[in-house]
Amino acid sequence: MEKKIIVLFDLDHTILNIDSEREFFYFLKIKKIIKINEFNKINENYKKYKKGNLDFKNHNLYVNNLIKSLDKYFINKYIKYLKNSLNTNVLKLLLKHLYLKNLCIITSASNKFIVKKICAKYLNIKKFFSCKNFSNIKSGKLKSLKYWSKKNKFKSNLIYLYSDSFNDIPLFKKSKFKYSINPDRILLKRKINHLILND
CATH class of the missing domain: 1.10.150 (DNA polymerase; domain 1)
Incomplete structure (x- = not known):
């Protein structure tokens, strides 16, 4: 399988x-x-x-x-x-996963109208979770993933996560492969693979 x-x-x-x-x-x-x-x-x-x-x-x-x-x-x-604000090192990671045909999803606490346009213009990704009428933050991000997985009958125990924020700790707990990107001070204290990927 x-x-x-x-x-x-x-x-x-x-x-x-x-x-x-x-x-x-x-x-x-x-x-x-x-x-x-x-x-x-x-x-x-x-x-x-x-x-x-x-x-x-x-x-x-x-x-x-x-x-x-x-x-x-x-x-x-x-x-x-926003073009000059993209982290090219993280984009390389994204492109690697897309090349391997892994399902890449952007999950953000920012509002949908921004996230959708960034995904379309710079990332070539259609699947994303964001905020509009609900909160896609902390456990909300985990709920978004579970809702989407159930709706699309998609099951996977192989989850990668790349994030900078302690707000994503619920997702880090769910993910098998977890990487913090330029982590904040709270996340830095966690036993997670820390990647310093400054542009």
Whole structure:
């Protein structure tokens, strides 16, 4: 029987060297599309996320309200702007797994409208988990994987995970092959294969 392999890549601070959602709103602030106080709210939420205590339900509602009337021109311009933020060393890992015909999935706590466009433009990946009306973070990422696997009748005990964040510890526990990419200080203390892959 053929072994099915799932490879999960976190997006922010893993494939990208930045947080794509926070950077997007910083981009909009520089372009004067959003107000300073609106960006400050996003920035405060980002700090809470880094500490692991962000209320993602309220955050997603706030983000969705900010972008609901946004001209797609600015989203597309931002996606082009991200090109220089891609971690080429991590992209090589991704390409290796794609060459081996492993099933690669991007799993991100950033909003769907950003993740979807990054996957399409730079990664050539159609399968991704992200935030919009629910929280794809911590155990939420594990729930996303289980839901998708059940829906698609896909079973695999061979799971690779590449991530930088302690927020992904539930996924690390589930994965057989686990690699932290430029890990944060909490994840660095865990007994995981640590890869320092700076560009």
